[in-house]
Amino acid sequence: GENVEQHPSTLSVQEGDSAVIKCTYSDSASNYFPWYKQELGKRPQLIIDIRSNVGEKKDQRIAVTLNKTAKHFSLHITETQPEDSAVYFCAASQTSTGSARQLTFGSGTQLTVLP
Amino acid sequence: DVKVTQSSRYLVKRTGEKVFLECVQDMDHENMFWYRQDPGLGLRLIYFSYDVKMKEKGDIPEGYSVSREKKERFSLILESASTNQTSMYLCASSHGSTGNNEQFFGPGTRLTVL
Numbered sequence: 055g056e057n058v059e060q061h062p063s064t065l066s067v068q069e070g071d072s073a074v075i076k077c078t079y080s081d082s083a084s085n086y087f088p089w090y091k092q093e094l095g096k097r098p099q100l101i102i103d104i105r106s107n108v109g110e111k112k113d114q115r116i117a118v119t120l121n122k123t124a125k126h127f128s129l130h131i132t133e134t135q136p137e138d139s140a141v142y143f144c145a146a147s148q149t150s151t152g153s154a155r156q157l158t159f160g161s162g163t164q165l166t167v168l169p
Numbered sequence: 170d171v172k173v174t175q176s177s178r179y180l181v182k183r184t185g186e187k188v189f190l191e192c193v194q195d196m197d198h199e200n201m202f203w204y205r206q207d208p209g210l211g212l213r214l215i216y217f218s219y220d221v222k223m224k225e226k227g228d229i230p231e232g233y234s235v236s237r238e239k240k241e242r243f244s245l246i247l248e249s250a251s252t253n254q255t256s257m258y259l260c261a262s263s264h265g266s267t268g269n270n271e272q273f274f275g276p277g278t279r280l281t282v283l
Contacts, residue, residue, distance in 0.1 A: 155270070
């Protein structure tokens with residue numbers, strides 16, 4: 055099955071700086087890579103996703119890049135703000151088979167934005 | 170707006186008790202999932218269901234069972250709770266089409282087994 059590794063487990067940045075979280079996956083058939091944000095005491099919510107037919111996707115201050123050859127993808131947050139402080143999870147999935155319903159999650163990154 | 174609800178936010182049970190966790194979604198989603206969340210381990214899939222009365226094992230099904238008698242409801246059952254099942258349990262649902270994998274999560278149930 056799929057295995058997703060996520061680094062770092064904790065990340066502290068100064069407000070206004072950029073943050074990068076990296077994930078690697080093992081199954082070359084995976085083609086969908088979402089990122090979820092979980093604020094303290096709240097449920098995880100999708101913030102951005104990318105499919106394997108593109109190499110980069112951007113939404114305001116967040117972007118995700120994908121390197122299929124190396125089987126890794128990254129989340130980039132620019133101009134970080136205190137409200138970006140949360141746990142971020144990457145995930146991987148296949149969308150073209152019966153296992154399309156499953157996501158395999160990374161272990162999470164606790165991002166702290168220091169004022 | 171998708172709403173996924175779970176029957177309890179906090180639950181305290183004793184070792185050996187049978188525990189039921191319920192999840193309900195109101196968006197007519199085909200797929201429903203149960204995860205447990207532990208620090209440093211991320212979200213680990215216990216079971217999922219892609220249709221009524223259908224279930225598939227996830228990565229850590231041992232000690233758990235599930236039931237899906239109605240499309241909107243997915244129950245997680247701990248037949249005989251043990252202390253190592255103390256955790257946060259998250260339910261999620263998603264649409265059935267293979268092109269849309271976004272999962273919508275419930276608020277979670279923090280279960281403590283004494």
